[in-house]
Amino acid sequence: MPTTADYTEKIPNNVGLHEDRRLQRALESWQPNFLHWWVSMGPTLPTQDVYLRTAVNVGREGWAHFGHVPMRDYRWGIFLAERDRDRQIGFGQHMGEPAWQQVPGEYRSELRRLIVIQGDTEPASVEQQRNLGATAPSLYDLRNLFQVNVEEGRHLWAMVYLLHAYFGRDGREEAEELLHRNSGSADSPRILGAFNEETPDWLSFFMFTYFTDRDGKYQLGTLKESAFDPLSRTCEFMLKEEAHHMFVGTTGVDRVVERTAQLMVEKDTDDASPYGAIGLDVIQKYLNFHYSVSLDLFGGETSTNVANYYTAGLKGRWMEPRRKDDHKLASDAVMVDALVDDGHGAQSIGQTEVSALTGLNTDLRREYVADCQSGVNRWNKVLADAGLPQRLKLPHVAFNRKVGAFAGIESSPDGELLTAGEWQQRCGAWLPTDVDKTHVRSLMQPVHERGKIAAWIAPPRQGINGNPFDYEYVHLA
Ligand code: BYC
Numbered sequence: 001m002p003t004t005a006d007y008t009e010k011i012p013n014n015v016g017l018h019e020d021r022r023l024q025r026a027l028e029s030w031q032p033n034f035l036h037w038w039v040s041m042g043p044t045l046p047t048q049d050v051y052l053r054t055a056v057n058v059g060r061e062g063w064a065h066f067g068h069v070p071m072r073d074y075r076w077g078i079f080l081a082e083r084d085r086d087r088q089i090g091f092g093q094h095m096g097e098p099a100w101q102q103v104p105g106e107y108r109s110e111l112r113r114l115i116v117i118q119g120d121t122e123p124a125s126v127e128q129q130r131n132l133g134a135t136a137p138s139l140y141d142l143r144n145l146f147q148v149n150v151e152e153g154r155h156l157w158a159m160v161y162l163l164h165a166y167f168g169r170d171g172r173e174e175a176e177e178l179l180h181r182n183s184g185s186a187d188s189p190r191i192l193g194a195f196n197e198e199t200p201d202w203l204s205f206f207m208f209t210y211f212t213d214r215d216g217k218y219q220l221g222t223l224k225e226s227a228f229d230p231l232s233r234t235c236e237f238m239l240k241e242e243a244h245h246m247f248v249g250t251t252g253v254d255r256v257v258e259r260t261a262q263l264m265v266e267k268d269t270d271d272a273s274p275y276g277a278i279g280l281d282v283i284q285k286y287l288n289f290h291y292s293v294s295l296d297l298f299g300g301e302t303s304t305n306v307a308n309y310y311t312a313g314l315k316g317r318w319m320e321p322r323r324k325d326d327h328k329l330a331s332d333a334v335m336v337d338a339l340v341d342d343g344h345g346a347q348s349i350g351q352t353e354v355s356a357l358t359g360l361n362t363d364l365r366r367e368y369v370a371d372c373q374s375g376v377n378r379w380n381k382v383l384a385d386a387g388l389p390q391r392l393k394l395p396h397v398a399f400n401r402k403v404g405a406f407a408g409i410e411s412s413p414d415g416e417l418l419t420a421g422e423w424q425q426r427c428g429a430w431l432p433t434d435v436d437k438t439h440v441r442s443l444m445q446p447v448h449e450r451g452k453i454a455a456w457i458a459p460p461r462q463g464i465n466g467n468p469f470d471y472e473y474v475h476l477a
Contacts, residue, residue: 003059005077012077014058015161026164027078030175034076034156037179042126043149045133046477047071050146051464053244055079055154058237066465068475071146076154078161081236089227090320091327092313099229103166107312111228112167114314116174117191118219119159120181122152124195125208127183132205135444137454140463141202143473144248148209151241158234166230193402194293201440202457203278206252207290210375213245215297218318218368225316250375251460256283257379258458261386270390276455278440280383280390285432286440287392288413291372292400298365300404301336307357317360318367332356334363337397338405349398349406349415361404369397400431448476 005012010028017024049068057063058081087099103111126149136142156178163171181188189196194212199205220242224235260280263272273279299306309315310329317323325332336359340350356363372394380391396415398406410423413430432440443456451470453459463469 003082004057005055005079007056007075007077012056012075013161014077014079015165017078020165023165026172027161030160030164030172033176033179034153034160037123038126038153041123041182042130042153043071043133043146044130045136045142047133047146048475048477050475051143051467051471051473052147052150053465055237055241058082063240071150074150074153076150076157078157079237080230080233083229083233087229087232089313090225091316092227092311093328094227094313095327097227099232100227101229103228107228107314108167110309110312111231111314112163112171112174114223114309115159115162115167115231116178118223119156119163119174119178120191121195121216122156122159123178124181124183124190124192125149125152125199125212127190128195128197128199128208129205132199132202135202135446136448137202137444137457138447138452138459138469139450139473140453140460140469140471141252141457142448143464144244145205146474148245148248151245154241155238158238162230162234192297194297197293200437201444202252203256203283203286203440204290206249206256207286208249209245210249210253211287211290211294211372212297213242213249214368214371215294217242217246218364218371219297221318222315222320222364225320227313250378252457253283253287253375253379254382255458255460256456257382257392258386259456261383261388262458264388265386273439276443278443278456280392282432282436282440284392285430285436287376288395288399289431291394293402295365295369295397296401296403298368298404299361301338301362301365302354302358302405303361304358306360307355310357310360318364329356334359336362336405339409347409347417349396349409349411349417365397369394395430448474 003014005014011017011031049070052069052074053064053066054075055063055077056065058079089095089097089099129145129149132145133142136145160175163175181190183190184196199208220235220239224232226232256278260272260277263275263277267275271279333353334356335351336354338350338352339347340352342348376392376394383390395413396411398411398415399413401407410418410420412418445454447454450472459469463471
């Protein structure tokens with residue numbers, strides 16, 4: 001199998017599509033529907049061209065090409081990482097057997113479900129971000145938005161390829177459905193909660209690309225371990241692209257905090273919002289929101305689904321090969337976050353012991369939480385370097401949860417159990433209120449002039465692909 005895609009083909013790919021005419025025809029008939037979806041649900045800001053990265057090769061070196069591309073001419077390709085012919089299943093009851101090149105009949109519906117859920121998030125994020133171009137703080141940021149969008153589009157192609165190539169007619173039907181569901185739609189919403197939330201402003205976008213794309217990193221990391229080799233190889237390559245999305249989130253929040261801190265020092269105030277920045281308290285509220293809805297994306301603290309996925313070899317753990325156990329976990333136990341009886345008939349937030357297999361969503365969530373903490377440390381360093389005593393913080397795992405053990409209760413960001421009345425009274429201090437959102441939106445005035453940047457955010461330290469910040473990243477229409 002070639003590592004490089006041929007861009008003269010209708011659908012650039014490194015999967016030998018021309019060798020399977022039926023599959024090629026099926027995907028070519030899906031392509032106009034995808035393009036129609038992109039035109040009607042993709043970015044709304046008209047442009048002449050954008051400086052974009054296009055994946056061309058799955059090899060270690062030179063995997064992407066950079067250049068100005070009219071958005072309508074962007075080419076979405078299908079890429080699988082190189083095949084390791086000796087690859088063996090690394091966990092579960094089939095451990096040690098050769099990785100599967102086809103879908104085993106007994107796991108067909110579970111695998112399809114995992115691929116559909118993964119696929120559903122990709123176009124959802126494009127839909128959520130479609131209006132942001134109109135308020136971009138700089139051409140650099142605008143370019144990054146479009147880069148994220150086109151790559152999420154490519155990730156949809158990655159999942160649709162698997163559905164078409166390995167799941168026959170029901171796979172093709174699922175691929176159609178991926179274009180019919182829409183983020184926030186009352187009739188046919190996207191499958192997972194966070195993907196039906198709005199991304200109405202750039203602070204939300206940066207928080208989304210920090211916290212929600214990071215869920216993507218961890219979920220893809222577990223699917224990369226899958227016994228189903230084509231899924232594993234697809235995810236491996238997607239993770240490569242995903243790194244830039246999280247870079248956009250990490251450095252985006254860095255720059256918002258930096259600008260706020262600058263003004264707090266300059267004006268000697270705790271509240272920079274009257275000076276055209278986003279107040280630290282509002283940044284904390286956005287962080288609380290995006291982090292908590294992203295925690296929900298890991299499913300329940302305990303789940304028989306995830307136990308079955310693991311035992312079957314469909315979905316592994318983060319860094320499975322580095323784990324020092326039997327990779328089967330049949331007789332292991334783990335402590336998971338839970339509501340527990342406090343001994344006096346009341347409930348409190350604590351932990352309970354469950355089988356390691358049913359606790360696997362918690363295992364992955366914990367890896368994710370530790371990673372999220374590194375971002376918070378980084379943003380706190382920006383505050384510390386500015387000489388400020390304030391700090392940002394991840395809220396408690398029970399805060400604002402709609403899925404799992406804490407879905408039925410309310411908790412403060414410190415993990416204090418609250419009554420519904422207390423929550424109602426106090427939640428405005430912890431989650432963005434309409435007033436906060438309106439203020440943030442009022443700052444979102446577009447800056448589409450080369451080398452200029454909005455007043456609520458600091459410029460980046462570096463441009464893209466060695467270019468300076470004032471490079472012409474986007475030519476507007
Ligand atoms: N919202 O057994 P449980 C990304 C449902 S992001 C609504 O605990 P399980 C990206 C669940 O379906 C990564 N419903 O769940 C980021 C189940 O329903 P049924 C996306 C939810 O199966 C940014 C019931 O609740 N990829 O790539 O252990 C931009 C019980 O749930 C939610 C994946 O997620 C929710 N949040 O785990 C672009 C990987 N959570 O069956 C892209 C594939 C759960 O009882 N998916 N439910 O009707 C999975 O691995 C798993 O399905 C989940 C859920 C981790 C999502």
